[in-house]
Amino acid sequence: MHPHLHHAPALAPCTRTLHSHRASCTCALLPYSLNRSSNAFRASSTRGVVVSRSFAPVGTVFLQPIWVNNSNPLPSELTDDNDSFLLGVGTRIRVRPTVYLVGEIIPRVTGDDPGVNQASFGIEKRAGGHVFQLNFSNGLGTTMGQIARGGASNDDWFLGFNISRKFF
Numbered sequence: 001m002h003p004h005l006h007h008a009p010a011l012a013p014c015t016r017t018l019h020s021h022r023a024s025c026t027c028a029l030l031p032y033s034l035n036r037s038s039n040a041f042r043a044s045s046t047r048g049v050v051v052s053r054s055f056a057p058v059g060t061v062f063l064q065p066i067w068v069n070n071s072n073p074l075p076s077e078l079t080d081d082n083d084s085f086l087l088g089v090g091t092r093i094r095v096r097p098t099v100y101l102v103g104e105i106i107p108r109v110t111g112d113d114p115g116v117n118q119a120s121f122g123i124e125k126r127a128g129g130h131v132f133q134l135n136f137s138n139g140l141g142t143t144m145g146q147i148a149r150g151g152a153s154n155d156d157w158f159l160g161f162n163i164s165r166k167f168f
Contacts, residue, residue: 026052045069046144057094062104064088071148072112084111084148098126102133106147114150122160133162 028050048066055061064087071084090104103121122135136157141147152158 025054026050048144059091059093059100062088062090062092064090064106066106066144066148068111068144068148071145073114073149081110081112084113085109086144086148092124100124100126102135108148112148116150116153118147118150129166131162131164131166133164135160135162 046066046068048064051063053061066086066088068084068086070082072082085108086106087109088104088106090102092100092102094100101121101123103119105117105119107117116138118137118139118141120135120137120139122133124131124133136159138154138157139147139150139152140158141149
């Protein structure tokens with residue numbers, strides 16, 4: 001669900017899944033990552049965890065606490081808060097056998113606060129091993145550092161499209 005994460009390629013997340021008859025819970029530790037924004041001199045390191053709870057066959061809820069270093073766009077010598085702690089909340093709800101509604105918001109809990117939290121929502125369609133997603137977001141951030149710096153505004157929304165393939 002989360003297309004915004006870019007991790008160091010040599011590290012894989014540590015995952016633990018607990019299953020019951022109708023639901024499962026997964027916890028994944030995100031590895032250290034160094035995200036580069038559009039400004040090549042502005043790097044942000046990230047640490048975090050993804051916790052998901054599946055309610056089969058209805059949907060899934062995600063909780064993602066993330067710490068982002070160097071998230072304030074001002075030089076570090078001019079600010080007190082140069083880091084941010086984010087708490088992403090997302091969901092994926094099944095509305096038809098192959099159609100899902102998805103959404104997430106990523107508010108800042110502490111640290112630098114530019115005033116606009118990045119939020120997105122969309123619709124997914126499964127077709128065989130492919131998933132097509134039409135999404136809308138109030139920001140263009142793709143890395144945790146960019147997302148920590150906030151959405152563009154609450155009045156501007158951007159249209160996006162994703163396609164993914166599951167290889168069996």
